[in-house]
Amino acid sequence: MPKSKRNKVVTLSKTKKKGREHKELIVNSLRQALDEYTSIYVFTFENMRNLKFKEFREQLKSTSRFFLGSNKVMQIALGRTAADEVKEGIHEVSKFLQGNTGLVCTNLPKDKVQSLFEAYEEHDFARTGSVAKETVELKEGPLEQFTHEMEPFLRKQGMPVRLNKGTLELVADFVVCEEGKPISPESARILRLLGLEMATFRLHLICRWSLGEFEVYRDGALGSFVSDDDGAS
Template sequence: MPKSKRDRAVTLSKTKKKGREHKELIVNSIRETVENYNSIYVFSFENMRNLKFKEFRDQLKPTSRFFLGSNKVMQVALGRSVADEIRPGLYKVSKLLRGDTGLFLTNMSKEEVESLFNKYEEYDFARTGSTATEKVELSSGPLEQFTHEMEPLLRKQGMPVRLNKGVVELVSDFVVCEEGKPISPESARILRLLGIKMATFKLHLICRWSPEDFELYREGLDESDVESA
């Protein structure tokens, strides 16, 4: 009987020693885990929030396993071609690990996974450099949501404020951010102080693999895209 590709020792010789050992552990962990689950998905993410993702991962721990990290390392684990894939068809999964992506291995039904991922979203405060989803403009006048102690902090963020009888007052209209434009560090802080959340952490399914079939989810992708990747 030919030796299983899953048992083959993996050496990533182009990396530094400490990094190589860590990557070999990940490769071997993925290869061992593949045997325990019925389906493998590639998913992409936007506005990643580590704490929210950890909560989501822990919720699914009884039935599933996530892998995030170097796409190249995950590709090596699954196999990047027909010749070195560890199970038939997994090289197609490997080719779709590009950009902000991860692996989701599960024993849940296809319907359960699709429903879970399609419904999942978490709102959070936007970070510096992200795109504003709306225009936020403050009109001149009292800003009663802020205490007088916050006046120096607001002024430091570029807001034209002053204290008027102990009340923070905006002396002229002020645009915090413009829809479609990058959010500056100062704008990100002001939006947080105002309690305005503009970032949505979402997960999107790209493909599904099982021993019986392979399915693409992302609109505009077809099998030829996978073959040419």
């Protein structure tokens, strides 16, 4: 049977998988940064917002370099044990690269780094699945913050609404979200319409390394770290 001459749909959005070359690039870039900067920190984050993180990174561009990606690849770059570490004592850093973590190499003094991270806080709208910080309940009656054109949309979000002489109103009390419970897609949309920002993007320092020195942050302060390998502090 002859092949069909009909036009075939070709997907142009396919992206090449990040393979060995990409991982080697990260390893080499991180090792190069270790020679260019005096200290390296592990940090963790909550409610990551890529755009806001990019803005924070740009503020420190002249003094620091951030790495955010595969923890395993970053561990390989630093060395996981004393036998394969690329700098003395830096394998201790690898132990803290777990979960939502990243690295920042910097020439800033540690008190400046600590103050920058502690002060950084950006508020944003909560996303689906995040935990509500408070209970939000709308009482029965007129919804003056919404226009009558929004009635069909609000109905789709599960809100018991109706039009009364051109005014949108709730026919019964409605709980948008409950404190401590995951936020549904519908609740996330309503909270955005209400202008309630329940998510806070924060960065937390975990540990710090510089040549001959390794410290761990405990309750917002630096403390000495005792290695499981040799018992040195």
